[in-house]
Amino acid sequence: MHFNKHVFTISAAALLLANLLLPDAAFAQKIPSLKDAFRKDFGIGTCLNNAQIEERDPATTAFIASQFNMATPENIMKSALIHPKWDTYDFTMGDKLIEFGKKHKIKINGHTLIWHSQLPSFIRGIKSADSIRTFFTDHIKTVAGHYNGKVYSWDVVNEALNEDGTMRKSVFLQHLGDDFVTEAFRLAQQAAPKTELYYNDYNNEQPKKRAGCIELIKKIKAAGVRIDGVGIQGHWHVGKVPFQDIEESILQYAALGVKVMFTELDIEVLPRNFQGADVGARMTANEQSNPYTAGLPDSVQQQLAADYEALFKLFLKHKDKVTRVTFWGVNDGDSWLNGWPIRGRTNYPLLFDRNNQPKPAFEKVIALKK
Ligand code: 9MR
Numbered sequence: 001m002h003f004n005k006h007v008f009t010i011s012a013a014a015l016l017l018a019n020l021l022l023p024d025a026a027f028a029q030k031i032p033s034l035k036d037a038f039r040k041d042f043g044i045g046t047c048l049n050n051a052q053i054e055e056r057d058p059a060t061t062a063f064i065a066s067q068f069n070m071a072t073p074e075n076i077m078k079s080a081l082i083h084p085k086w087d088t089y090d091f092t093m094g095d096k097l098i099e100f101g102k103k104h105k106i107k108i109n110g111h112t113l114i115w116h117s118q119l120p121s122f123i124r125g126i127k128s129a130d131s132i133r134t135f136f137t138d139h140i141k142t143v144a145g146h147y148n149g150k151v152y153s154w155d156v157v158n159e160a161l162n163e164d165g166t167m168r169k170s171v172f173l174q175h176l177g178d179d180f181v182t183e184a185f186r187l188a189q190q191a192a193p194k195t196e197l198y199y200n201d202y203n204n205e206q207p208k209k210r211a212g213c214i215e216l217i218k219k220i221k222a223a224g225v226r227i228d229g230v231g232i233q234g235h236w237h238v239g240k241v242p243f244q245d246i247e248e249s250i251l252q253y254a255a256l257g258v259k260v261m262f263t264e265l266d267i268e269v270l271p272r273n274f275q276g277a278d279v280g281a282r283m284t285a286n287e288q289s290n291p292y293t294a295g296l297p298d299s300v301q302q303q304l305a306a307d308y309e310a311l312f313k314l315f316l317k318h319k320d321k322v323t324r325v326t327f328w329g330v331n332d333g334d335s336w337l338n339g340w341p342i343r344g345r346t347n348y349p350l351l352f353d354r355n356n357q358p359k360p361a362f363e364k365v366i367a368l369k370k
Helices: 004-020 022-031 058-067 092-104 121-125 129-146 171-176 180-191 207-222 243-255 298-317 359-365
Strands: 044-047 070-073 107-114 154-157 196-202 229-232 233-239 258-268 324-325
Touching: 022 107, 044 258, 058 092, 070 092, 070 324, 092 107, 107 129, 107 180, 107 196, 121 129, 129 171, 129 180, 129 243, 154 180, 171 180, 180 207, 180 229, 196 207, 196 258, 229 243, 243 258, 243 298, 258 298, 298 359
Parallel strands: 044 070, 044 324, 070 107, 107 154, 154 196, 196 229, 229 258, 233 258, 258 324
Antiparallel strands: none
């Protein structure tokens, strides 16, 4: 008895000391873990920015490692950053991300090989189809080749579709024709035979865009080229999450024999006059556009929680088809939605607040597994 009491006293003292020395990390331990709760169902991911990849804040690193088992680079693997000049590649940050993943047992989804946005500035000077084809081929071969066996998966092509399901008039469509998507997958398959290959888009749960996406997937498969999955980004709006379209999409995509993923999940709570995530779109600020600088009203907080709860119920219902759910940011403070489509707003789209504390939405989601 005496011995046990002694041990208890020592471990209690150690805990107290740990709390004093590492208040944030120790607190992070007490928050239930999303990745653990959903381990048997699907992967739980986040996007990561430079500060997070470079582990500038140890408490943040510990928190990320405790909550997520998959990660997507928010920006550093986009072509403007990884391929800044015609014959120059910069793998510095991408390689750091690979190390981060190894160290913290987090699988990395490469994002993204072919996208019309965040292209290197030299692309604007290119006028010939031949040169665009050379860029396209070299870029995929070099980047996918460099990370073969290191990233778990690639978003091979991102956002190639318009809202009506037709192909977006990108520089690739204009110069290479509409087979460019199949060609991108063919090149990625050759350069990265050990990597899963995905098509990724926003609003592709909407019926018309979904139909275009299904055509793309069928076309890739018909050419004998491998595509392993489709990403539905999931940039939705509070109180307007299209649950029926989402469920229909899970079923229709899975019927094609591809995995279904939710790849950039966040739920917008601020006023917006359009839906989606077209990074080129902007809105003008007015007195009503940034209403929650002092905090989120309880009614909106509860609606956000109800939306997240219903979404995760749906994901769980189809856990045999849904392989990953990735949030587009660790906490509300990280979210791109604080800066788009209007700069400098205070947004609340994720499960953790600006101090990595769980919000009511987190409690609802985690309660589904209790
Ligand atoms: O979150 C990203 C933000 O930091 C960048 O400025 C932006 C511009 O390219 O891209 C954001 O991420 C986008 C993702 O790569 C593709 N789908 C839409 C995402 C939100 O815009």
